[in-house]
Amino acid sequence: MRAPALGAHLRERRDAGAKLLVPYLMAGQCTDWVEVAQALAAAGADAIEVGLPFSDPIMDGPIIQRAAEVALQAGTTPASVLAQLRHAELGVPVVVMTYYNLVLRAGLDRMAGRLAEAGVAGVILADLPLEELDPWAEVATPIGIETVLLLAPSTSPTRAARIGQRTQGFCYAVGRMGVTGERQDLGPAVSEVTQLARSVTTAPVLVGVGVSTPAQAAEVASVADGAIVGSALVRRLLEGAGPEVAAAFLTELRCAVDR
């Protein structure tokens, strides 16, 4: 079963009045991560963001760093992750989040081809900026891989306009200046960065980085099209949670954003 295209799927859901919820987990952080992803999809995730572990994740805080270390120690590789994803049958689009060096090392063409073969709908390359995007986009876009760009509270209006033109699938609005991780409060940047994103793109605007609780997800969803929840889920999985606990957490988030 081939999952639907990322942007089309998310727009359709948004335009039908739904709030979007995208959980993130690190591939290989636990042996049953595919079952966890399946449980998340079944519990109402609109897409699943899957981290491909990299040795030096500069955009990530301690929790996701730890998950990457655990995954790498367990022998996780891009090939092993994509082989598992290929048979995962999640029914919702998969977005792979990683760092550019893993793509460069494989070769842009080869990595794009492997992602497409595995049924991956989109990618986020955290350290590939707008200025360096072309070589990747030229091989990924023609085979249906959508590349999601980040927009930050610090992004200037001029850059934001270019990011708005180039982002595919959705626009990842970074909810606060800082790395991924759980936070007590959302911080003041969420509505500002959401407005900036809305002013430059008609794609769905999802807020991530520092969205940790159902209440925070609900607050985000009240201004943006949806929320990305990473560290809060990744921590639970690191602490031994399995598919049931993950699904229960997703259900809590779902209820909160749908209220």
Next chain:
Amino acid sequence: MGAPDDRGRFGAFGGRFVPEPLMEACLELEAAFTDAWADPAFRRELDEVLRDFGGRPTPVTECHRLGAELGIRLLLKREDLAHTGSHKINNVVGQALLTKRMGKTKMIAETGAGQHGVASATAAALLGLECTVYMGELDTERQALNVFRMELLGATVHPVTSGSRTLKDAVNEAMRTWVAEVEDTHYCLGSVMGPHPFPYMVREFQRVLGDEARAQCEALLEGGVPDVVVACVGGGSNAAGLFAGFADTDAALVGVEASGGAAITNGVPGVLHGMASQLLQDDVGQILEAHSISAGLDYPGIGPEHAHLAAIGRARYETASDAEVLDALVALSRTEGIIPALEPAHALAWVRRAVGESIPRGATVLLNLSGRGDKDVAQVRDLLGGGQ
């Protein structure tokens, strides 16, 4: 050695591969540096601080005994005599002045051996800036005395416990902190690496040692230019500063990497810490740990301009093993009365091996003695078996 292109590229290397939240900080820094570097008042203030506080200019010393033993004319650029004991002071004074000029009150820095951390803490104390230094936990153990030096200077040392707990992880952590605190904080990166404008800016701040050495060679040497100009390379800031003074001559430029951290010799192109460069990495692109006797060279990458100079053949990059380095350190200590840091001992180790091969006998060699060996004495004593 000129400016990189508008994407911050030196040929195929360099660039600005940072997450979007860091992009404006890089752009702001580029604008601030460009403005400051073109401002005679800024240059004058920097020169004055480097002279009156930093101890510049540093001399060039001819090694008569060791030179005679090797059959070459050997000149040392004495950055070991600069304040804080290495060339690192040149860069940190520049960046600390820039921090103030940008209206920021805090500096963060990464350090491996501790030299850049100590220099950053020093410049911060001088200019009244708050300073936090990120240092791999393993390095805080290897260089405990430097941790204390930084604290004595009023800095906070933050041990980094992630990854390999060495320099590359300290850089990761400093970048992560910079994202969150960019409003009032400057990241004082210690080498010619990272996203643009750092490789260019740090090279320009280190150029002073190369320009001085060039003028000193002109006064000392018939023909004015040595045959070989050599420096050790981790990230490559001391080499970049030295090469900048001689790139327009016909001197051979040689960088010497630690054999366990040889990014030019054993690396492949990739992206790390905001730059495209040569990197030690595995088959799928995970970054490998470098291993060296010297914490300052334990870095799996190299500054992008060095990767470019290697690619175009203007400089070449050699390696030295831990054992050769120890021998070289002892040789310089005994023949010249100068205890070098382990880092520049790599350059000397290569020179000793290369004489009669790629260095003809009778040649003139200028070596950048980038730091003094005080910080390494305890480690060297242990390695030599308790003192010989």
